[in-house]
Amino acid sequence: MRSGSSSACVSNRASVAGMAAHPPRLGDLEGRVLEWLWGREWVDVRAAHAAHASTTRRSPNTLHSTLERLVRKGLVERRRAGRAFTYRAIVSREAFVGRALAGAIEQMPGSDPKSLLAAFVDLAARMDEAGLEELERLVAERRRTGSEGGGDEA
Secondary structure, eight states, rough: OSSSSOOOOOOOOOHHTTOOOOOOOOOOOHHHHHHTTTTOSSEEEHHHHHHHHHHHHOOOOHHHHHHHHHTTTTTTTEEETEEEEEEEOOSSSHHHHHHHHHHHHHTEEEEEEHHHHHHHHHHHHHOOOOHHHHHHHHHHHHHHHHHGOOSSHH
């Protein structure tokens, strides 16, 4: 897909920063496509359609529209590749989940830090012993790196 000519990216990186307060709502197909994009570099509409054709009977135009909505929501960027575009996610899975969780917590009535922490510990414990160990590892890592490792990178 690479060409010798310079290919300008068409994205709105400002909306990624703006997503911190209120992450965009995603439709079912948008969520599946974003999930799929997180494991890839630049992809075109044909590749996205091929990857989702077995689970849905959607046209390539539907996948193109979905990718364009993700661009407008600031989650995906596009660049010209010949007469078409290629796409890739510009916000990491971790950043998206963190922002979505922060948004949900802000809207939750009566949430306080202690009850929130207790809920995370309970969730980790329900997973299995490895879940608690992972939580301990993450807390230890955060203590080592301090608050600058906030996981908000795109």
